[in-house]
Amino acid sequence: MRPKKQIPLYCADRELLSTTAFALRLQPYEVTAIDDSRSAAAVMMAGSLELVCGVLIHAKQGDLAGRLIHRLLESDLQIPLLLVDRAGDLAPVRYADMVLYGRNTSMTHILGALNVLCTRKRGPRSAA
Numbered sequence: 001m002r003p004k005k006q007i008p009l010y011c012a013d014r015e016l017l018s019t020t021a022f023a024l025r026l027q028p029y030e031v032t033a034i035d036d037s038r039s040a041a042a043v044m045m046a047g048s049l050e051l052v053c054g055v056l057i058h059a060k061q062g063d064l065a066g067r068l069i070h071r072l073l074e075s076d077l078q079i080p081l082l083l084v085d086r087a088g089d090l091a092p093v094r095y096a097d098m099v100l101y102g103r104n105t106s107m108t109h110i111l112g113a114l115n116v117l118c119t120r121k122r123g124p125r126s127a128a
Contacts (some may be wrong), residue, residue, distance in 0.1 A: 004030040005118055006050040010040035010072070011057035016086075020057065023107050029114070037068035044077050053117045054081045055110070056096075061087040080117040084110060 009024065009031050011017035021033040034040040044054050054077065056069050066089065073081065073095035083096035086103050098113050 002028060004028050005052045006030050006032070007053050007055060007114070007118075008032045008034060008040060008043045008051065009055045009057070010034045010037065010069075011059055012037070012068075013057075013059035016057060016059050020055075020107075020110070024055075024110075024114075027111060037072060041072050041075060044072065044079065045075060051079050053114060054079050055084065055114070056081060057084045057086065058090055059086050061089045066090050082110070082113050082117055 005028055007024070007029050009017065009021055011020065011033075012035055014035050017033050017035055021031045024031045032043060034043060040054075040056075044051070056072060058066055058069055066087070069083065069090065073083070080097040081095070083090070083099045084105055085099060085101050086105055088102050097117055100109050100113060
């Protein structure tokens with residue numbers, strides 16, 4: 001049996017965080033669910049070799065989580081990042097490796113994006 005892939009999952013909405021983490025844990029992912037942006041930054045910047053991808057979910061339009069997500073994305077993280085903008089009010093963010101927009105983003109979309117991002121090689125992202 002393959003070991004589960006380690007991913008940190010950040011979302012300020014605790015209910016959405018809980019359901020998303022549960023669904024991801026049913027797949028080949030070991031999820032660290034985080035609802036505090038400072039803790040999320042600390043986990044993602046710790047440089048753990050086990051982390052294969054980070055997931056950031058923006059759930060509510062106009063909340064402070066949007067600004068905090070921008071700060072996380074602008075930091076020098078060494079793992080691929082998936083941004084799920086369910087609120088649809090974040091401008092396209094060039095720092096995310098993949099962005100999914102809209103309330104209709106399903107778990108199938110998230111799993112497909114994670115599958116792609118988890119196969120990428122590690123290393124510094126290019127500054128485009």
